[in-house]
Amino acid sequence: MIPDARFVDRVAIHVRAGSGGNGCASVRREKFKPLGGPDGGNGGRGGSVILVVDPQVHTLLDFHFRPHLVAPSGKQGMGGNRDGAAGTDLEVRVPDGTVVLDESGRLLADLVGAGTRFVAAAGGRGGLGNAALASRARKAPGFALLGEKGEARDLILELKTVADVGLIGFPSAGNPLWCRRFRQRNRRSRTTRSPRWCPIWAWSRRARTPLPSPTCPA
Known part of the structure; x- marks a missing residue:
C-alpha cells in the first residue's frame, strides 16, 4: 500500500549495469595463407544506469512499481577485427531535488537542476580480443579476455519536497x-x-x- 495514489517521495531501488562483452579469439584466414594472424575483436562496453533530472517529473511513483533497473550488456567481439556493440545506457528520469543514498544512508548524490546526471551503476568494460593481445613475445595468442561484470547495488531515492x-x-x-x-x-x-x-x-x-x-x- 502506498501513501498516496500519485505521490511517492521515498523508494528503495536496485540498479544493475550491463556486463562487458567477451573478447573474441579468431585467426584471419586468407587464400594460400591459412594462419594470417589474430583478428579477434574486443567485446562491447556494458550499458550504465544513469539518473537524469527532468523538471516535468514530480514524484517517485514510477519507481514504486518498477524498482529494478537493469541496463543491457555489451555484445561479444567477432572475427575480422570487429568489436562487439556497446550496451545502451539506461537513462531514468527523476524529479528535481532527488537525493540518492546507499543502503547505509550515506549520501551519494544530490540531484538539483534540469539535466543533472548521476551514474547509479557503471557498465563493465568489454574484454580484449586476441588481436589486441598480440605482442612481440606472443604474436598469435589463442585466447581472449572476458568482459567485466557491471556494477550492481541497492539505493534509496528521497525527494526533497517544498510545500506550496x-x-x-x-x-x-x-x-x-x-x-x-x-x-x-x-x-x-x-x-x-x-x-x-x-x-x-x-x-x-x-x-x-x-x-x-x-x-x-x-
Whole structure:
C-alpha cells in the first residue's frame, strides 16, 4: 500500500549495469595463407544506469512499481577485427531535488537542476580480443579476455519536497478536514500532532503540496 495514489517521495531501488562483452579469439584466414594472424575483436562496453533530472517529473511513483533497473550488456567481439556493440545506457528520469543514498544512508548524490546526471551503476568494460593481445613475445595468442561484470547495488531515492501552501490554525480548526475535502478523500480527520504532507493535484497537472502544521493553542 502506498501513501498516496500519485505521490511517492521515498523508494528503495536496485540498479544493475550491463556486463562487458567477451573478447573474441579468431585467426584471419586468407587464400594460400591459412594462419594470417589474430583478428579477434574486443567485446562491447556494458550499458550504465544513469539518473537524469527532468523538471516535468514530480514524484517517485514510477519507481514504486518498477524498482529494478537493469541496463543491457555489451555484445561479444567477432572475427575480422570487429568489436562487439556497446550496451545502451539506461537513462531514468527523476524529479528535481532527488537525493540518492546507499543502503547505509550515506549520501551519494544530490540531484538539483534540469539535466543533472548521476551514474547509479557503471557498465563493465568489454574484454580484449586476441588481436589486441598480440605482442612481440606472443604474436598469435589463442585466447581472449572476458568482459567485466557491471556494477550492481541497492539505493534509496528521497525527494526533497517544498510545500506550496502552509495551513496554520487553532486546535480543531479543520485543517485536516480541508485537505480531505480538497482531495475528495473520506478518511476520518484527526488532530494533527506533527507536520503532514497533503499532495493535491489541482490547478494544473503539477501536484500542489499544502503542509498542514500541528495546531497550536491560543
